[in-house]
Amino acid sequence: MKDLDVARIQADFPILKRQVHGKRLVYLDSASSAQKPIQVLDAMDRSYRESYANVHRGVYTIAEEMTAAYEGARAKVAALLGAASPNEIVFTKNVTEAINLVANTWARVNVREGDAIVITEMEHHANVVPWQMLAAERGVELRWIPLTDDYLLDLTDLDRLLDGAKLLSVTAASNVLGTINDISHLSAAAHAAGALVLVDAAQAVPHLPVDVAAWDADFVGFTGHKMLGPSGIGGLWARPELLEAMPPFLGGGEMIRDVTKDGFTTNDVPWKFEAGTMPIVEAIGLGAAVDYLTGLGLDAVREHEKTLTTYMVDQLTNRFGAGLTIYGPRDVEQRGGAVSFLFDNIHAHDVSQVVDESGVCVRAGHHCAKPLMRVLGVPATTRASLYVYNDEADVDALVEALATAERFFAI
Amino acid sequence: MAGLEDLYREIILDHYRAPRNRGELPVPPAHRVEGFNPLCGDEVILYLEVDDGVVTDVRTAGQGCSISQASTSMMSAAIKAKTVEEARGVIRAFTALMSIHESHLAESGLAESGLEGSGEGSVTDGSEGSSELEGARLGDLEALQGVVKFPVRIKCALLAWTTLQQGLDEAT
Structure with a gap:
């Protein structure tokens, strides 16, 4: 099995060349809908x-x-x-x-x-x-x-x-x-x-x-x-x-x-x-x-996402500690790259709004799973989800944008 | 381009962090009304005590984003001890403030259809004189004007007001 060549994959997705608010587009909402490669277009x-x-x-x-x-x-x-x-x-x-x-x-x-x-x-x-x-x-x-x-x-x-x-x-x-x-x-x-x-x-x-x-x-x-x-x-x-x-x-x-x-x-x-x-x-x-x-090979896709999911969960945990709760299994063998989380004192929508200023696209809301939200006891979560075109730089951009949100809403 | 400071004015963050009139009132005599945004799960619960045409007391509960909760807090402060007619006037003024954007967007073909019929008084002539008049009556609530630059958040700001509208209709 060959590793994914993410830089080459990124070159296939025209939208990733776009800027939002003067920043590189960091698309972390593929669980909602994925971007399209030039081959499909x-x-x-x-x-x-x-x-x-x-x-x-x-x-x-x-x-x-x-x-x-x-x-x-x-x-x-x-x-x-x-x-x-x-x-x-x-x-x-x-x-x-x-x-x-x-x-x-x-x-x-x-x-x-x-x-x-x-x-x-x-x-x-x-x-x-x-x-x-x-x-x-x-x-x-x-x-x-x-x-x-x-x-x-x-x-x-x-x-x-x-x-x-x-x-x-x-x-x-x-x-x-x-x-x-x-x-x-x-x-x-x-x-x-x-x-x-x-x-x-x-x-x-x-x-x-x-x-x-x-x-x-x-x-x-x-x-x-x-x-x-x-x-x-x-x-x-x-x-x-x-x-x-x-x-x-x-x-x-x-x-x-x-x-x-x-x-x-x-x-x-x-x-x-x-x-x-x-x-x-x-x-x-x-x-x-x-x-x-x-x-690409679905085995390689899965391995890429396991590696990147581990990186994202580790970065979120290390940077924000107990102030951020991740809703999902820790064991990467039992999970995919859709990672839902909540800050203790910042609403999911506010988080999503602030990180958008950094060009980072994440989903906020109930993710069409309201019975689950009730089980979790939360009205909404923020979700960052990974795919073949994402890399560690995307995760780093997310973490920095979240740190901005945390500062912005600090009491 | 609209910046975050337009959306999250200091006074909005202040109301979010320290919401006014939080709590409950005994029902009856108070009237309880719930508002819900099914898209994002935000929830506003109002307790209204209306006596002889006057909103003598108001308490708020619920949960949601900074915009919905700050708007709820500011609304409660704005209508307390006002007559029902004055409160309805504030609703109209605030709804007009939020719909200025709608008419601008409509001109550029970007109007968000979800906002139609979100409350009475959603028509404004948008003239300077009118804006000033509304502004004078709204006071602190004017800080929420920045929300209109972020179309998906307008519903957050309006939730408390559509809920109040319903509560006043039911209580009077």
Whole structure:
């Protein structure tokens, strides 16, 4: 495995040449959305300039080129995730839509009143609200796996929580705590209890090697914009037999085989779930992002982030001591590069505002995880999150900017 | 370019560090009202004692950023012992102060849609005379004017005021 050449990677990202408030842009919000390399921008630009047409429709040359590029992107994603076939990948807008797809198709057929769905206290709203909607409509019980004091899942009562459950829906990596969950272990427990497993892999696919077969999951949602691709494209991997059996989600063009006045029959999987004109060029951009990440090697990406996360946590701890609390596991083997923290006496928004003056972009807020915020007992945190283009100089800039904030609000 | 000193004036930091009128009042006779910013989790709780058309006492609770909490503190000081009509006037003046930016941004096509309808009196003619008039009535609250240069923070400054509006509507 080769180390990442971060200087060379940085040169691929035009936005990193930008200045904000006269300072070098230090982008530490990739857990929210990642920046895009020139390779992705070029692939999309080329599509629009040279071959743009709708897919799966025209028989003319450029339409066939676009169809090949769109389906090629599906194959790239399938290979990245360890899927057996490209047809196991359904393109969606993002993970939110992927989970809503499962909640509105598989769950409507398979989850009935009195059944349970198990989620965790560290879920993003995308993996909470669709199940709350189903629970309210169907009389389904929603159960929550709690957290340990070390910000890991507390699996003490896992068997009891899974008893009578139809689905375990869990994040592979927390967007707030950074915690990486042991999906293979959770899958084995869920399957033993007769429940299927949905994995929210929004924060995993961009940052570490993912293999849906090794996870032994049933559904996996991912999103393009966090993995160097454009916004508006993501997807759902699911076991082919599940996709075959699931009813369609959105009705319209492309998802049908035939339509008469009396009704319709559905297209083959995965197009059965891709109604209407899809974000074609975005899918092609995602394919280019997959190429870029594969070129770097996800093992190397993970090692880079482990090293840099250790550096960031150490710098924050050494510089600010007890005045700053980090919400997340200390062991870098159990965490990714999204690091949430709070100063004792400075609100997360004020911190974010002050560091922006130094060109440093960090997220402040509840990170779409309000149940988790309530568990942590805080209204909001500041979060700095790392990716392939970040280096120690970025962390140093963050620490200096935070020191300015600390001085500014000192009593 | 707007600097941090425009946003965090000393008097704002003073109200943040030493908020006025913190606490609770027995309900009833006081009226309790909660305001919440779902985007950032900031929370303002007001206890209003309204007697014969006068806000005889006010206490505040809740949590949030320096701007929301300082604005709450300054608001409590500004309306205490005022008549309900005077308090509504201050709400209108402050909301107008915060929306000056809105009209400027609208002209450059950058208006933040989330601010629409955030309170009554959100229309201002923006003329010098009007600004001076509002300024005279607002006193210390004028320090919050720097917030308008930081559009995402305007909601922080307005939270206490939309909550007060609701509280007065309910209590009277």
